[in-house]
Amino acid sequence: MEEIYRILALKVRSILFKCQMEFPMLQEIRLRIDAPLLVRYAGEEYFVDQEGGLTRDEENAFLVRSREIRETMEYISNYSMYAFEEEFKRGYITIRGGHRIGVAGKMIWERQDAKNMKHISFLNIRIAHQVIGCSDEVFPYLIENQEFCNTLIISPPCCGKTTLLRDLIRQLSEGTHFCRGLTVGVVDERSELGACYQGKPQNDLGCRTDVLDACPKTEGMMMLVRSMAPQVIAVDEIGSAGDVEAMEYVMNCGVRLLATVHGNSIEDIINKPLLGRLVKECFFKRYIVLMPNEIGKIATVMDERGTILLPKRKQEKASEKKAC
Numbered sequence: 001m002e003e004i005y006r007i008l009a010l011k012v013r014s015i016l017f018k019c020q021m022e023f024p025m026l027q028e029i030r031l032r033i034d035a036p037l038l039v040r041y042a043g044e045e046y047f048v049d050q051e052g053g054l055t056r057d058e059e060n061a062f063l064v065r066s067r068e069i070r071e072t073m074e075y076i077s078n079y080s081m082y083a084f085e086e087e088f089k090r091g092y093i094t095i096r097g098g099h100r101i102g103v104a105g106k107m108i109w110e111r112q113d114a115k116n117m118k119h120i121s122f123l124n125i126r127i128a129h130q131v132i133g134c135s136d137e138v139f140p141y142l143i144e145n146q147e148f149c150n151t152l153i154i155s156p157p158c159c160g161k162t163t164l165l166r167d168l169i170r171q172l173s174e175g176t177h178f179c180r181g182l183t184v185g186v187v188d189e190r191s192e193l194g195a196c197y198q199g200k201p202q203n204d205l206g207c208r209t210d211v212l213d214a215c216p217k218t219e220g221m222m223m224l225v226r227s228m229a230p231q232v233i234a235v236d237e238i239g240s241a242g243d244v245e246a247m248e249y250v251m252n253c254g255v256r257l258l259a260t261v262h263g264n265s266i267e268d269i270i271n272k273p274l275l276g277r278l279v280k281e282c283f284f285k286r287y288i289v290l291m292p293n294e295i296g297k298i299a300t301v302m303d304e305r306g307t308i309l310l311p312k313r314k315q316e317k318a319s320e321k322k323a324c
Contacts, residue, residue: 018052098195173206
């Protein structure tokens with residue numbers, strides 16, 4: 001929590017310190033001007049009162065004022081808002097530890113391009129968590145004949161897809177008894193996967209991993225293929241036409257792909273024109289679908305033919321155990 005406390009306004013910091021929340025359960029902190037202080041904790045949304053209590057009662061919540069927003073932004077930017085102009089144009093800032101802070105306010109446009117943002121009045125602090133071993137259950141299903149299969153993780157927002165992706169990268173890089181360690185190239189556009197600080201990843205991505213930090217996915221995937229000879233490339237939140245074109249380039253070069261996308265089911269992805277074509281042409285050999293509204297819970301793992309690998313095998317094992 002120290003990484004989070006140090007960028008919060010002193011009043012907000014003091015209140016949240018009283019909460020004594022368990023850090024692994026904290027997902028988001030929301031600051032909105034003249035609105036109640038909100039947190040998402042253990043999958044539920046709560047207001048926070050003056051004494052640090054979590055409540056459903058909006059009337060008793062601590063009211064965030066402009067001074068708390070301004071003070072928080074000063075800490076985030078180290079009193080140099082100008083230095084973060086590029087980040088403001090993208091609508092978020094990533095701080096040490098990989099925590100991402102979404103910002104909203106008045107956008108300044110110049111010739112149809114976002115130039116800057118001012119009057120920032122809304123902050124969404126998304127807490128990054130590294131959960132070592134969270135991919136243990138699904139990892140064996142992504143290996144076929146000791147080779148990693150092109151894999152797409154499908155998940156609604158805030159359900160743990162980035163956390164799962166991060167641990168899969170670590171396992172692929174380190175190697176397990178299911179497959180040897182592989183050279184992994186990571187395009188970390190939002191600095192969330194590696195949480196690089198002065199070029200060094202703060203999260204454990206394995207000993208065979210190379211990271212392109214703060215690099216757009218489309219350009220980054222092609223750069224890694226040309227420069228770092230990866231066996232697997234990992235990216236978070238694909239979706240644009242450029243992303244799809246780069247993924248096809250990667251796969252045609254013989255590099256395996258591990259990626260995530262927002263969605264509730266495989267049907268959601270099929271209905272997206274660009275990604276739907278990749279599904280129909282069997283570019284991906286494995287799909288991991290996460291449960292909505294349940295952080296890190298696996299709904300299913302299936303292959304390119306739609307055959308359910310998990311939880312079907314779990315049910316079969318249970319039946320075998322019962323028979324024994």
